[in-house]
Amino acid sequence: MRQCILDSSELLSCYEHLLREVVCPYLKAKLNEEDPLETGQNSMVFYCQYPPTLRLQPGPSSRPRRQHRDAEFGHQDGEVNFWMPLTDYDRTHTTLWVESMPNANDFHPLILDVGRIAMFHGTLVRHYVPPNPTSFLRVSIDFRVGIGRYFDPKWTLEGLQHYHGRHKIIL
Numbered sequence: 441m442r443q444c445i446l447d448s449s450e451l452l453s454c455y456e457h458l459l460r461e462v463v464c465p466y467l468k469a470k471l472n473e474e475d476p477l478e479t480g481q482n483s484m485v486f487y488c489q490y491p492p493t494l495r496l497q498p499g500p501s502s503r504p505r506r507q508h509r510d511a512e513f514g515h516q517d518g519e520v521n522f523w524m525p526l527t528d529y530d531r532t533h534t535t536l537w538v539e540s541m542p543n544a545n546d547f548h549p550l551i552l553d554v555g556r557i558a559m560f561h562g563t564l565v566r567h568y569v570p571p572n573p574t575s576f577l578r579v580s581i582d583f584r585v586g587i588g589r590y591f592d593p594k595w596t597l598e599g600l601q602h603y604h605g606r607h608k609i610i611l
């Protein structure tokens with residue numbers, strides 16, 4: 441699947457455009473507003489996962505995507521998750537469930553129209569996907585963005601083999 445994405449130049453250029461025109465400017469504006477150490481900074485660095493991850497969840501099935509936090513897979517505190525459905529919840533009747541704070545245990549479904557993106561701190565907050573009970577395939581794309589001085593591109597979790605590639609975007 442990863443190779444499929446890497447071979448799809450149209451999808452990758454669309455993704456790059458999304459990062460440069462929407463996601464990173466949004467994060468920069470938010471940091472400018474809320475982080476006194478970043479206010480007034482001319483440029484900020486964003487470490488964007490490359491390529492994004494494509495998820496396919498066929499149904500009908502009784503298999504969930506188990507509850508986890510991404511710290512278990514080598515992700516660090518200084519990155520945030522973006523999640524974008526490519527299929528309609530009304531068809532698949534399943535979606536990503538996320539808690540609001542680490543260990544809050546108040547899981548809620550992300551029910552978004554196609555074209556909208558959710559942001560959450562998946563390194564620390566737990567998330568999972570219930571089984572797809574329908575015969576419609578659920579499809580979504582997700583990626584993470586490491587933020588400036590909060591993210592260490594050289595950081596590794598001991599014993600973990602696979603790390604996502606990153607594209608550095610400076611805005």
Ligand SMILES: [Fe+2]
Nearest residue numbers: 509510562567
């Ligand atoms: Fe995850």
